[in-house]
Structure formats: structure tokens, C-alpha cells
Amino acid sequence: MKSCLIITDVQNDFLPGGALAVADGDLIVPVINKISPEFDRVVATQDWHPPGHVSFASTHGSNLYEVITVNGLKQVMWPDHCVAGTSGADFHKDLDLRHADLIIRKGAHRTIDSYSTFLENDKKTGTGLEYYLKGLGITDVFLCGLATDYCVYYSALDAKNMGFNVSVVIDACKGVDVPRGNVAKCLEIMKEREIRIVKSDHLL
Ligand code: VGL
Numbered sequence: 001m002k003s004c005l006i007i008t009d010v011q012n013d014f015l016p017g018g019a020l021a022v023a024d025g026d027l028i029v030p031v032i033n034k035i036s037p038e039f040d041r042v043v044a045t046q047d048w049h050p051p052g053h054v055s056f057a058s059t060h061g062s063n064l065y066e067v068i069t070v071n072g073l074k075q076v077m078w079p080d081h082c083v084a085g086t087s088g089a090d091f092h093k094d095l096d097l098r099h100a101d102l103i104i105r106k107g108a109h110r111t112i113d114s115y116s117t118f119l120e121n122d123k124k125t126g127t128g129l130e131y132y133l134k135g136l137g138i139t140d141v142f143l144c145g146l147a148t149d150y151c152v153y154y155s156a157l158d159a160k161n162m163g164f165n166v167s168v169v170i171d172a173c174k175g176v177d178v179p180r181g182n183v184a185k186c187l188e189i190m191k192e193r194e195i196r197i198v199k200s201d202h203l204l
């Protein structure tokens with residue numbers, strides 16, 4: 001077995017005080033720092049949107065958290081967040097990235113969102129991460145970060161479909177829970193797909 005930890009979107013805009021803050025999102029930072037030396041490889045991701053991105057309510061004049069259809073895809077209307085190069089898109093200042101081998105940015109195309117760090121929301125356009133990991137002989141992918149019910153969830157499903165053994169380190173994740181109940185629903189679906197839900201102290 002060869003393992004990789006994927007640290008998902010631990011960025012200022014998803015943390016308390018940020019544009020799309022996940023409640024208690026900062027509490028996972030020390031947990032991630034503690035586990036990250038335990039893996040063969042570590043990848044960190046950044047949500048990295050251009051101004052006027054398709055996922056921003058402001059782009060369409062829509063209400064926040066409304067779901068609209070754009071180019072045939074359902075799209076949640078988020079507040080403007082993680083605009084490329086802004087402080088909101090920076091990693092949390094205490095996130096220890098000394099073990100990170102690769103930083104991958106996603107959602108950078110104006111007309112398509114990318115929750116998953118493997119495939120954009122059209123489920124076709126790859127980010128290259130699948131082949132990076134397969135090229136290194138990684139068999140087991142562990143996911144942590146933000147948000148449990150969006151980027152972690154869609155990344156976990158894609159990783160499983162791509163043939164990796166997949167675990168979500170549940171105490172190293174926090175969800176946005178939009179709409180309410182979404183985190184619980186996503187956890188159920190992940191368990192059905194044989195994605196393991198593990199605790200950080202089982203990895204140490
Ligand atoms: C995310 C909503 C919008 C995430 C990204 O990182 O889970 N959620 N963009």
C-alpha cells in the first residue's frame with residue numbers, strides 16, 4: 001500500500017471570518033498538521049476562481065444558496081469566494097504544508113465549477129491528479145479539509161471510481177451543510193460506496 005493525504009481547500013474564505021465560512025473550520029487545522037507526516041505523499045488543494053465565476057450568485061444576480069441550471073449543470077449560488085490571488089484564497093496561516101508535495105488548484109475556468117479535485121463538474125475534464133497519483137503508485141487516498149459535503153465528498157466519489165481505496169478522516173473535515181442535512185446525506189452515500197470514514201487517531 002502507498003498512501004496520499006489530500007488536504008482540501010483549507011483556505012481563508014472557508015474559515016471563520018471568510019466569505020463562505022464553514023463553522024469551526026479552523027478546528028481541523030491542528031488535526032491535519034498532526035496527521036500529515038504519516039503519508040507517503042501529501043497534496044493540498046485550493047479553490048481558485050476567476051472574478052465573475054459561474055458559481056458566484058453575483059455573476060447571475062441570483063439569491064445566495066439558490067440552485068440554478070447553467071449549461072445543463074445544477075449550480076449552487078455561492079457568495080464570491082477564493083478569487084485567485086486574493087487573501088481569501090490563501091491557505092490558513094497555521095496550516096503546516098512542509099509535507100505537501102503538490103498544490104493543485106481547481107475551479108479556475110470561469111464557466112465551470114469543480115468541487116472534486118479530480119474532475120470538474122462536467123465529470124469529464126480532469127485536473128491531472130488521477131495520473132499524478134497513479135504514476136506514483138498510490139493505492140490509498142485519504143481525504144481531509146473543507147467542505148465535507150462538497151469538495152471532500154465529490155473528490156472521495158471520484159477517487160473511488162478511479163480505483164483507489166478511499167478514506168475520509170472525519171475529524172479532519174468540516175461541512176457547510178447546505179442545504180441542511182447535506183453532511184449526513186453525503187456520509188451515508190460515501191459509506192454505501194465503501195468509502196471508509198476513519199478518525200485521525202487511527203492513523204497515528
Ligand atoms: C467548496 C463550495 C464552493 C468546497 C468550494 O471547497 O467544498 N464549496 N466552492
Ligand code: ZN
Nearest residue numbers: 047055082107
Ligand atoms: Zn468554489
